[in-house]
Amino acid sequence: MEDIEDIIIRAFRESSRVKEVFVNENLSRLVKAVDVITQALNGGNKILLFGNGGSAADAQHIAAEFINRFLIERPPLPAIALSTDTSVITSIANDYDFSEIFSKQVRAIGREGDVAWGISTSGSSPNVVKAFEVASKLGMSTIAFTGKDGGKIAGIADLCLNVSSNSTPRIQEAHITAGHVICEMVDYRLFKKPGNDS
Numbered sequence: 001m002e003d004i005e006d007i008i009i010r011a012f013r014e015s016s017r018v019k020e021v022f023v024n025e026n027l028s029r030l031v032k033a034v035d036v037i038t039q040a041l042n043g044g045n046k047i048l049l050f051g052n053g054g055s056a057a058d059a060q061h062i063a064a065e066f067i068n069r070f071l072i073e074r075p076p077l078p079a080i081a082l083s084t085d086t087s088v089i090t091s092i093a094n095d096y097d098f099s100e101i102f103s104k105q106v107r108a109i110g111r112e113g114d115v116a117w118g119i120s121t122s123g124s125s126p127n128v129v130k131a132f133e134v135a136s137k138l139g140m141s142t143i144a145f146t147g148k149d150g151g152k153i154a155g156i157a158d159l160c161l162n163v164s165s166n167s168t169p170r171i172q173e174a175h176i177t178a179g180h181v182i183c184e185m186v187d188y189r190l191f192k193k194p195g196n197d198s
Helices: 004-042 054-067 086-095 103-109 126-138 151-156 168-191
Strands: 047-051 079-081 115-120 141-147 159-163
Touching (some): 004 047, 004 159, 004 168, 047 054, 047 103, 047 126, 054 079, 054 115, 054 168, 126 141, 126 151, 141 151, 141 168, 159 168
Parallel strands (some): 047 079, 047 115, 115 141, 141 159
């Protein structure tokens, strides 16, 4: 039987390796994501974030960093997680289909110039795909966080930051690190102040 300490060490090492590969593969796209979000916020637009399960939690986490604060004191920034309103989600899923839970919200509150930021570890979540299709028709920028081979979403998002891994936990760990880095760099671009850890 394998020692539990060895399993723990292996998980941490694999998480570090996946993040290292991710930043090497996506550095220019990370900078582009910061540019897109900064431009939208400078223009008075907002960020709509969405995903399922752990990715829904990541969407809510990132939205909170923008609305409240990340590392510096600054004005709140407009971001909405579309996975938080259970009445809206359950009514859409019940009356139409679960695949519509984000696209109907994007259609209702998304505007040209806004950013749709979808998160899917598989890259193939039908409700994220539909939300991106609606967002594109509205003239919104679309940013995807994906895993595995990027799935269908990689082909339809304006900007796809893919974690080249088949492990959902490792993908999610890279996603939230990338989300934090984007939050910090958007703050830096908007307010010209580095975070406390910089």
